[in-house]
Amino acid sequence: MRADARQNYDHLLAVARDVVTEQGADASLRDIARRAGVGLGTLYRHFPTREALLEVLLRASLDELTQKAGELQTSSSPDEALASWFREAVAFAHRYRGVVALMAAAIADPGSALHASCVTVRSAGTRLLLRAQAEGMARADLDGADLFALIGALGWLGDQPSFAPRIDHLLGIIASAVLTKPASSDVKGERRRRIPP
Amino acid sequence: MRADARQNYDHLLAVARDVVTEQGADASLRDIARRAGVGLGTLYRHFPTREALLEVLLRASLDELTQKAGELQTSSSPDEALASWFREAVAFAHRYRGVVALMAAAIADPGSALHASCVTVRSAGTRLLLRAQAEGMARADLDGADLFALIGALGWLGDQPSFAPRIDHLLGIIASAVLTKPASSDVKGERRRRIPP
DNA sequence: ACCTGAACACCGTTCAAGT
DNA sequence: ACCTGAACACCGTTCAAGT
Secondary structure (H helix, E strand, C coil), rough: CCHHHHHHHHHHHHHHHHHHHCCCCCCCCHHHHHCCCCHHHHHHHHCCHHHHHHHHHHHHHHHHHHHHHHHHHHHHHHHHHHHHHHHHHHHHHCCEEECCHHHHHHHHHCCCHHHHHHHHHHHHHHHHCCCCCCCCCCCCCCCCHHHHEEEEEEEEEEEEEECCHHHHHHHHHHHHEECCCCCCCCCCCCCCCCCCC | HHHHHHHHHHHHHHHHHHHHHHCCCCCCCHHHHHHHHHCCCHHHCCCCCHHHHHHHHHHHHHHHHHHHHHHHHHHHEEEEEEEHHHHHHHHHCCCCHHHHHHHHHHHHCCCCHHHHHHHHHHHHHHHHHHHHHHHEEECCCCCHHHHHHHHHHHHHHCCCCCCCCHHHHHHHHHHHHEEEECCCCCCCCCEEECCCC
């Protein structure tokens, strides 16, 4: 990568971060190139699609989210881990307005530049969900795709100015549907062999 | 209203119904005028905003939804009434792709042509919610705005091809968060005086 | 009263021409 | 290798000119 190309790439990314913060995921690509003082073709050379640009913008946050899931896997109880990761995932979905719609499309389109990232996040959530389910702490009739969908739904709610103020409350309500009662272990009769005899 | 105007109005509406069904609520207005064989200005004369057009397109369904709420108010038990109206409302939100986002914006904007319709629907839902809450059959920490938001969220989920197949399932999950346990009356000790002594 | 379509200011995307 | 911007095909919205 030539030095001038590298510089354009970096500057484009910095400007894109600002513009997408202001205008959302469907921001004008023309505007980004313009503000970066770069030809429109240069933007398309570095980021052939909108998804490719957003993938780079989101990568760091997505990695954090995946890493967080790994940490919670061992540091917290299954229900707390799932609950706080869920909260974190919804917060991520708020990073840029309109990003959830792109992610919803990307998860079903292997050709999207965002596909891999979305699958990774969904997998991270699935692992937390499975652990909670194994302990009877999460609804059994739910899979990773459902969890991903609910994160998306809450992300969308947060994107709507009329609903955003209630988003924490709505998150609590939906979380309560995912997490089953405390189900404090070994109380319903049949032990679950948390420590083998 | 002159005869030719009336005819344009009606034809425009019929064409709009088709185009919005195909392309969603953000369909091209130009395309609608074109397919209707009418000048672009004619469309704007009859429907000064996109919301005005959709308001007419949705009015019948919205009225049905409000009426249905009234019927359920007396025909069903509070929890069943709320559950089945909720289902109906989500189905409505599916009528045209992308309509929920417009409604979310409209409910916060008194200037929108869709504002009144949205408020009416929200009120209808609020009444069903309050009745269920009075009987302890719905979560107490929920108001009509929250219910409206949840309907919107499910509508959005249904708009995403990747989530649409699971929409009935997700609806059940969210509905279970709104409806509290059966709470079969008079079981928790304090009666609620359903029939005055 | 009502209709028309050009005009304006925007898009996304591509690609020949330049350095 | 990389950059540029004109070109093309679209938008939404307005409004002078027509009937």
